[in-house]
Amino acid sequence: xxxxxxxxxxxxxxxxxxxxxxARVQGYLAEASASSxxxxxxxxxxxxxxxxxxxREIEAEVAALxxxxxxxxxxxxxxxxxxxxxxxxxxxxxLRDFDEAYRLLDRVAYIDIDVPTQSQKPGVSQIKRxxxxxxxxxLNYVAQQFNNFSSNLIRLIGIxxxxxxxxxxxxxxxxxxxVDLIGVTASLSAQRELAAALATELADNKGRMLVAECGDGAxxxxxxxxxxxxxxxxxxxxxxxxxxxxxxxxxxxxxxSHLAKVENSSLGTLVLSGIVDRASISDRVAALFHAKRxxxxxxxxxxVSSGLETFMAPENHLESDLSPGRPFTPQTWAELARxxxxxxxxxxxxxxxxxxxxxxxxTKIEARLSWLSESAIISAARDPRLEK
Amino acid sequence: MSPLRSTSLHVAxxxxxxxxxxxxxxxxxxxxxxxxxxxxxxxIYAEEIKSGTGGEAIPFTRFRFTTPSKNRYLLYQAGTGSxxxxxxxxxxxxxxxxxxxxxxxxxxxxxxxxxxxxMAWGRRQLESLIQxxxxxxxxxxxxxxxxxxxxxxxxxxxxxxxxPLPLAKNPRIYGGAGHSLLFVGRLAPNKAHQDxxxxxxxxxxxxxxxVRLYLVGTTVIPAYSSxxxxxxxxxxxxxEVIFASSVPSDELAAMYAQAHLFVSASLHxxxxxxxIEAMRASLPVVAVGSSAIPExxxxxxxxxxxxxxxxxxxxWHMALTDASLREKLIRRGLKRAARFDLALTRAVNLAAxxxxxxxxxxxxxxxxxxxxxxxxxxxxxxxxxxxSADGLRH
Numbered sequence: 001x002x003x004x005x006x007x008x009x010x011x012x013x014x015x016x017x018x019x020x021x022x023a024r025v026q027g028y029l030a031e032a033s034a035s036s037x038x039x040x041x042x043x044x045x046x047x048x049x050x051x052x053x054x055x056r057e058i059e060a061e062v063a064a065l066x067x068x069x070x071x072x073x074x075x076x077x078x079x080x081x082x083x084x085x086x087x088x089x090x091x092x093x094x095l096r097d098f099d100e101a102y103r104l105l106d107r108v109a110y111i112d113i114d115v116p117t118q119s120q121k122p123g124v125s126q127i128k129r130x131x132x133x134x135x136x137x138x139l140n141y142v143a144q145q146f147n148n149f150s151s152n153l154i155r156l157i158g159i160x161x162x163x164x165x166x167x168x169x170x171x172x173x174x175x176x177x178x179v180d181l182i183g184v185t186a187s188l189s190a191q192r193e194l195a196a197a198l199a200t201e202l203a204d205n206k207g208r209m210l211v212a213e214c215g216d217g218a219x220x221x222x223x224x225x226x227x228x229x230x231x232x233x234x235x236x237x238x239x240x241x242x243x244x245x246x247x248x249x250x251x252x253x254x255x256x257s258h259l260a261k262v263e264n265s266s267l268g269t270l271v272l273s274g275i276v277d278r279a280s281i282s283d284r285v286a287a288l289f290h291a292k293r294x295x296x297x298x299x300x301x302x303x304v305s306s307g308l309e310t311f312m313a314p315e316n317h318l319e320s321d322l323s324p325g326r327p328f329t330p331q332t333w334a335e336l337a338r339x340x341x342x343x344x345x346x347x348x349x350x351x352x353x354x355x356x357x358x359x360x361x362x363t364k365i366e367a368r369l370s371w372l373s374e375s376a377i378i379s380a381a382r383d384p385r386l387e388k
Numbered sequence: 389m390s391p392l393r394s395t396s397l398h399v400a401x402x403x404x405x406x407x408x409x410x411x412x413x414x415x416x417x418x419x420x421x422x423x424x425x426x427x428x429x430x431x432i433y434a435e436e437i438k439s440g441t442g443g444e445a446i447p448f449t450r451f452r453f454t455t456p457s458k459n460r461y462l463l464y465q466a467g468t469g470s471x472x473x474x475x476x477x478x479x480x481x482x483x484x485x486x487x488x489x490x491x492x493x494x495x496x497x498x499x500x501x502x503x504x505x506x507m508a509w510g511r512r513q514l515e516s517l518i519q520x521x522x523x524x525x526x527x528x529x530x531x532x533x534x535x536x537x538x539x540x541x542x543x544x545x546x547x548x549x550x551x552p553l554p555l556a557k558n559p560r561i562y563g564g565a566g567h568s569l570l571f572v573g574r575l576a577p578n579k580a581h582q583d584x585x586x587x588x589x590x591x592x593x594x595x596x597x598x599v600r601l602y603l604v605g606t607t608v609i610p611a612y613s614s615x616x617x618x619x620x621x622x623x624x625x626x627x628e629v630i631f632a633s634s635v636p637s638d639e640l641a642a643m644y645a646q647a648h649l650f651v652s653a654s655l656h657x658x659x660x661x662x663x664i665e666a667m668r669a670s671l672p673v674v675a676v677g678s679s680a681i682p683e684x685x686x687x688x689x690x691x692x693x694x695x696x697x698x699x700x701x702x703x704w705h706m707a708l709t710d711a712s713l714r715e716k717l718i719r720r721g722l723k724r725a726a727r728f729d730l731a732l733t734r735a736v737n738l739a740a741x742x743x744x745x746x747x748x749x750x751x752x753x754x755x756x757x758x759x760x761x762x763x764x765x766x767x768x769x770x771x772x773x774x775x776s777a778d779g780l781r782h
Contacts, residue, residue, distance in 0.1 A: 047686040055691065058702055071594060075594075076590070079697050082619055082622045082623060083586065086618045086619050087615060088615060
C-alpha cells in the first residue's frame with residue numbers, strides 16, 4: 001500500500017507487529033469455524049451441543065403435538081398459502097409476477113442523460129446546466145449504447161418468455177390431486193381383502209414404512225393397527241386432518257419431493273399409489289429410482305394401482321381425460337421392477353381384478369441400471385411380450 | 389469546526405447515514421468517546437444526518453477537502469453502498485473499515501428493487517475496498533468470515549458497542565390478555581416478520597393460552613409493511629399483532645422489561661443488537677438460528693432450526709410455560725449479555741484498532757488491554773493475533 005502511514009513515524013514505541021498474513025488469517029478462521037474440539041473453546045463446544053440438543057427437543061415436541069392433532073395440516077397449508085398469495089406482484093413465481101418484473105425492468109432499463117440541475121446554492125444550477133451541455137455529447141454516446149443494449153435485452157427476454165409460454169401451454173396445469181379419484185381408489189379403501197393381503201405380505205418387514213399418497217388412509221391405518229412404524233404423505237389436507245385426528249402420522253408433502261429428501265437405505269417398506277396411476281412416464285420412472293435408493297437391502301416396494309377398466313369408468317372421467325398418461329398394466333410394473341434389480345416380484349389382484357398390488361424386494365443394485373432411461377422404459381412398455 | 393487537535397493522532401469515523409437511536413450510530417458514538425477517553429481525537433462524519441441527532445455528527449462535506457494528515461486514520465462503518473467510499477479511497481491516510489454486514493440483495497429485491505441495488509452496490513464497494521484498506525474489523529465472527537470470503541486479509545473481530553437503555557419513565561403497559569411477545573427491528577424483508585405473524589396464528593390456534601406480538605420498528609419498504617398487515621388480517625390475528633413503529637429508548641426499555649418473550653425469525657443479522665438488549669432485561673429469547681444469531685446468543689436462547697410456524701410456536705410455548713427453562717434462559721442470558729458489557733467491548737474495540745493505530749504511543753491502553761485485562765474473552769480476537777500477546781487467547 002502506498003498510503004502515508006503514521007505508524008512509520010512511531011517506530012520504537014513498542015507497537016505490536018501482528019502476524020497478519022493471508023494464510024495466517026485463513027488459518028485462524030478455519031480454526032475458529034472447525035467443529036473439531038481442537039479448534040474451539042470448551043464454552044463454544046458446549047454452546048453448539050446445547051443448540052443441537054434444544055433443536056432436537058423442539059422437533060420432538062412438534063412431532064408430539066402433530067400426533068395429538070394440535071397442528072392440523074390444513075392450518076399449516078392455509079398459512080403457507082397466504083404467504084404466497086399476499087406477496088406483492090413481482091415478488092413470487094406466479095405468471096403475473098413475471099409480467100410485473102418485466103414491466104419494472106422495462107421502466108428502468110434506460111439511461112436518461114438529462115441530469116437534474118437544480119441546486120439550493122446560488123449559481124450552482126447555472127454551472128450544472130453549462131456542464132451538462134458540455135458533456136452531453138459524451139453522455140449521449142455512452143447512453144445510446146447502453147439503451148440499445150437494454151432494448152435488445154428486453155426484446156430477448158420477451159422472446160424467451162414467449163418460448164417458455166409455448167412450453168408451459170403443453171403441460172396441463174390442472175391440480176391432479178384435487179381430482180384424484182383414482183389415487184383414492186388405489187389406496188384400497190374399498191378393497192379390504194386386497195389391503196389385508198398386502199398387510200400380510202408386509203408382515204415380516206422390518207424398519208420404517210412410508211405410504212406415499214395415502215389418500216383416506218386405508219393401508220396406512222391397517223399397518224398402524226399392526227403396530228408398525230409407518231407414516232403417510234399426501235397433499236390433500238382434508239384427508240390429512242382426518243388421519244391426524246385418528247393419531248396416524250402424516251405429512252403434507254408430494255411424493256417425488258418427499259422421496260428426494262429421504263435418506264438412502266432408510267426405509268424398510270415403500271407403498272406407492274396415486275402417482276403410479278396419473279403421473280407422467282418420467283415421474284413414474286423417477287419414483288421407481290427413488291424407491292430403489294431409499295429402500296434398504298431386502299426392503300419391499302409395493303405399487304398399488306388400478307386396472308384400465310377402473311381408469312376408464314364413467315365416474316373417473318376426470319382422471320382418464322386429464323392425466324398425462326394411461327396407467328401401466330401390472331405386467332409392465334413387474335417388468336420395470338425386475339429391470340431395476342428388484343427380486344421376488346409378485347402381483348396381488350382383488351376379486352374382480354380391477355385393482356392390483358405389485359410387490360417386489362429390493363436387492364443389490366446392478367450396473368445395468370444405466371440403460372434404464374425413459375426411452376428404454378417406453379420401449380419396454382411397447383414390448384409385445386408385455387402385452388399379456 | 390473539528391474537535392481534532394493537530395498534535396495528536398485522530399480517528400475520523402465515517403458513516404453513510406447517522407440517525408438517532410440507530411444501532412450503528414450508537415456504536416459509532418461509543419467508539420468515538422472511547423477513543424477520546426484514551427487520548428485520541430475523534431469525530432463522526434456522515435453523508436446524511438437525520439434530525440434529532442443533537443449535532444453529534446458532522447456533515448461529510450466539511451471533511452471532504454481537508455488536507456491529508458499523517459496523524460489521521462480513517463475508520464469507515466460499512467453496511468451499505470455509499471458515496472463516501474469513492475472519497476475515502478482517494479485519500480492518503482490509512483483506511484480501516486468496520487464491517488456491520490450487508491444484507492444479501494435477494495432478500496430485498498422481491499419487495500423493493502432500489503434498496504436491493506443499494507445492497508449490491510455496498511457489496512461491490514466492499515470488494516473494491518480490499519486494496520485500499522489496511523485493517524478490516526468485523527463486529528462478529530460471522531462478519532469476519534464474510535470479510536475473508538470477500539478477500540480481506542488483515543482482519544480482527546471487534547464486537548458492537550451496545551449502550552444500556554435508559555430506565556423507563558413512562559412504562560408502557562401491554563394491552564390485552566395473553567403473553568406479550570416482543571420483536572425489535574425495522575420492517576424489512578430480511579427480518580422475516582411474516583414468520584412471526586404466521587407463528588402467532590399457529591400458536592393461538594393450537595394452545596389454550598394466547599400470545600400477542602409487538603413489532604417495534606420503522607417501515608423501510610411500504611409494500612412489505614402492507615404485506616405483513618394483510619397477512620395478519622387474513623390469518624385472523626390482526627388484533628394480536630401490534631405494529632408499534634419506532635418508540636423512544638425509555639419506552640423500549642419498558643417494553644423489554646414487561647414482555648414475556650423476545651422472539652426473532654430474522655434471516656440475516658450481522659450481529660443482532662436487540663437480542664443482547666433483551667438478555668440484559670432478563671427477557672428469555674427464542675430466535676431462528678440464521679447468520680450471526682447463534683454466535684450472538686450462544687447457549688442463552690432457544691435457537692430454532694427454521695422459521696416454520698409450528699417450530700416457532702412450539703419453541704415459544706416451551707419458553708413461556710416451562711418455568712425451569714425460563715429461569716435457565718434468563719440466567720444464561722444475563723451471563724451472555726455481560727460479555728457485551730459496554731466498558732469491556734469498548735476496550736476490545738480499542739484493542740482491535742491497536743492492530744493498526746498505535747494507541748499505546750498515547751496511552752498504555754493497547755498494552756493494557758492486550759496483556760493485562762484477563763476479562764477479554766479469547767474468542768473476540770480470532771483473525772488477528774499479536775505475536776507477543778501470549779495471554780490473550782484463553
